[in-house]
Amino acid sequence: MSYFKKAGHVNAELRPTKYLEERSNSEALSNGSGESSIALIVLNSPVTDHEYFGRLYGHASFRIYADGAANRIYKLLTTQHTGLGWKEALRSAPPDVIHGDLDSLDSTVWQRYNEIGVEVSKDSDQYSTDFGKAVKKVIERLPRVQDVLVLGSIGGRIDQGIGLLGELYREQKLRDPAVRLWLFSEASVSTILQPGLTTIHTPLKKGLITPNVGILPLYGPAVICTEGLEWDVQDWPTEMGGQMSTSNHIVENTISIQTNNDILFTVERVVDS
Numbered sequence: 001m002s003y004f005k006k007a008g009h010v011n012a013e014l015r016p017t018k019y020l021e022e023r024s025n026s027e028a029l030s031n032g033s034g035e036s037s038i039a040l041i042v043l044n045s046p047v048t049d050h051e052y053f054g055r056l057y058g059h060a061s062f063r064i065y066a067d068g069a070a071n072r073i074y075k076l077l078t079t080q081h082t083g084l085g086w087k088e089a090l091r092s093a094p095p096d097v098i099h100g101d102l103d104s105l106d107s108t109v110w111q112r113y114n115e116i117g118v119e120v121s122k123d124s125d126q127y128s129t130d131f132g133k134a135v136k137k138v139i140e141r142l143p144r145v146q147d148v149l150v151l152g153s154i155g156g157r158i159d160q161g162i163g164l165l166g167e168l169y170r171e172q173k174l175r176d177p178a179v180r181l182w183l184f185s186e187a188s189v190s191t192i193l194q195p196g197l198t199t200i201h202t203p204l205k206k207g208l209i210t211p212n213v214g215i216l217p218l219y220g221p222a223v224i225c226t227e228g229l230e231w232d233v234q235d236w237p238t239e240m241g242g243q244m245s246t247s248n249h250i251v252e253n254t255i256s257i258q259t260n261n262d263i264l265f266t267v268e269r270v271v272d273s
Helices: 050-059 069-080 086-091 107-115 130-141 158-174
Strands: 012-014 038-042 062-066 097-100 119-122 147-151 180-184 188-193 196-201 209-216 222-227 236-238 245-249 254-259 263-269
Touching: 038 050, 038 069, 038 130, 050 069, 050 147, 062 069, 062 130, 069 086, 069 107, 086 107, 097 130, 107 119, 130 147, 130 158, 158 180, 158 188, 222 245, 254 263
Parallel strands: 012 196, 038 062, 038 147, 062 097, 097 119, 147 180
Antiparallel strands: 180 188, 188 263, 196 254, 209 245, 209 263, 222 236, 222 254
């Protein structure tokens, strides 16, 4: 990887399958100080896979349902637990807080979450989205957070999907580099790789991810090197409107990607039919 010998950027090591696994009782969720370092933000987009949601929920110790996301989870839980009353259904996966400008929160859902003691807080700032408000709340409540799991959709309207990827970038750039945002969408796990070398653990035999990956220069032109993919590249310029490494394939249990600019890494997750 000759192009980057003098880059001097900090290396990173990632495991995108971690939060797709079931959390064992012995798994440590702390950052070494005894304080949990993982938060979950659920955005106001379709949530239909209860197991997917449950695995992300189980890994976090602080959970925010961003405004109308509470409507989505209310429907998910009451549909999943049809043999229970609504109180027991909601208590199976309560948020720590429902937060946003609350313009999308259904009044009945609001009332019922209130009845089981869930905090509902309002941020009327019209210059930030519910995503931005939720990240701000996470940092406020969990100052030593390391991973922020974001459950949202990039399907449906293209403007909203692109907008979400833009927000992911904005919020990542605003935070300490030690804080990593993960986007869990309908079919993929995505995160932003910052300049330098990133080692990514990709154990396909676990059946949680497929070999399909993309390395997308959404945030400006980049030069990348890869190892462990079917079509590896060296000192390879990539940009929107030019050549891009999409529909590439993992061929090793560990891959490496080096870049001189921020890029979006995305891997397809296994979705049960």
